[in-house]
Structure formats: C-alpha cells, structure tokens
Amino acid sequence: MNPTNESAGQRRLECPFAKLHPSQLVKDDTHFMALAFNQAVEAWRIDEVPIGAVIVKDGAVIAAAHNAVESLNDPTAHAEILAITQAARHIGNWRLNECTLYVTKEPCPMCAGATIMSRLGRVVYAWGDPKMGCMGGATATHELPKLNHRVSVTRGVMEEECRSILQAYFAMKRAFAKSDAPASEDPAQEAP
Numbered sequence: 001m002n003p004t005n006e007s008a009g010q011r012r013l014e015c016p017f018a019k020l021h022p023s024q025l026v027k028d029d030t031h032f033m034a035l036a037f038n039q040a041v042e043a044w045r046i047d048e049v050p051i052g053a054v055i056v057k058d059g060a061v062i063a064a065a066h067n068a069v070e071s072l073n074d075p076t077a078h079a080e081i082l083a084i085t086q087a088a089r090h091i092g093n094w095r096l097n098e099c100t101l102y103v104t105k106e107p108c109p110m111c112a113g114a115t116i117m118s119r120l121g122r123v124v125y126a127w128g129d130p131k132m133g134c135m136g137g138a139t140a141t142h143e144l145p146k147l148n149h150r151v152s153v154t155r156g157v158m159e160e161e162c163r164s165i166l167q168a169y170f171a172m173k174r175a176f177a178k179s180d181a182p183a184s185e186d187p188a189q190e191a192p
C-alpha cells in the first residue's frame with residue numbers, strides 16, 4: 001500500500017469550510033440558508049457532494065438534510081428529497097404549502113419536480129445551476145403554464161458561499177482523482 005495514497009485518502013475527507021453561526025435574533029432567508037450551508041459542510045465531512053437543505057414552517061426548522069447519494073447508494077437521496085420526506089413526516093401531511101425549502105444549490109429536475117408535487121409554498125436557493133437547475137437556471141419547471149400549484153422562488157441567497165463549497169469540493173476531488181474514484185459521475189451533481 002502506498003502511504004501517499006493513504007494520506008491522500010484521509011485529506012480528501014477534510015472540509016476546509018467551518019460551520020456558520022447565524023444570529024438567532026434575525027431569522028431571515030440568510031439565517032436559514034446558513035443552516036442549509038451547515039448541512040452542506042456535514043455532507044463534505046462524510047465525503048458526499050456538499051449540498052444541504054432545511055425546511056421551515058412558522059419560523060421553525062422542521063427538516064434538515066444533506067446529499068446522501070453515496071452513503072445510501074441511492075440516486076434519489078438529494079438533500080431536497082430527504083428534507084421533503086422529513087418535513088411531511090413531521091407535520092403529518094404531504095402537502096407542504098405553508099413551508100419554505102432552503103437549499104444551497106438550485107434544484108435538479110427531480111427535486112424541482114418534488115417541490116411542485118409536495119406543494120411547497122416557497123423555494124429559496126443559493127447558487128443557480130445553469131446546467132441542471134430547473135427553477136430558473138437551465139429551465140423553469142415551476143413555470144409550466146398548466147401547473148395547478150405555484151411555487152414561489154427566490155434565488156441568490158448566500159450564493160457565493162454555497163457555490164464556493166461545491167467548487168472547492170470538486171476541485172479537491174479532481175486533485176485526488178488518480179488515487180480514487182470520483183464522487184459522482186451524475187451530471188446532476190457536477191460542479192460548475
């Protein structure tokens with residue numbers, strides 16, 4: 001066994017981003033996005049693509065999740081899907097009209113669809129994904145003309161921080177690509 005590869009494997013898991021400690025006094029979009037960012041940090045720490053999400057109802061966080069595709073070996077285990085499931089279970093209702101989803105990256109086709117199917121009232125995302133984003137980036141699924149549910153969308157909250165952690169993760173993955181397999185070949189999870 002090559003010790004360099006061993007140490008490389010260990011360094012690969014280290015996340016250079018610290019968790020944030022948003023003020024408890026002002027619970028605005030930035031506050032909740034900071035909590036989603038912290039979920040992304042958690043994802044990196046277990047070598048998952050660092051995307052995080054929280055769902056808020058009546059000013060309280062009722063769900064928090066991060067991408068878990070690798071650890072669950074489940075291509076549907078995106079942060080948004082896991083958080084939506086948690087939230088529905090928490091309130092005992094699959095209709096999330098009164099809830100807001102905060103997510104660090106624009107939802108992919110699957111997750112954008114899930115926000116509509118779960119009747120989410122509002123989606124706030126940080127970084128817009130021009131390749132796979134389906135809430136304004138590559139396309140706008142939520143604006144299909146015949147939808148019977150309208151999701152309100154806000155974009156760009158903490159965009160720089162949330163894009164930076166994704167870009168840094170994939171840069172690190174590329175740096176270690178020779179000694180390990182890439183985290184994901186799924187274009188839905190590729191960095192910009």
Ligand SMILES: [Zn+2]
Nearest residue numbers: 078108110111
């Ligand atoms: Zn997704």
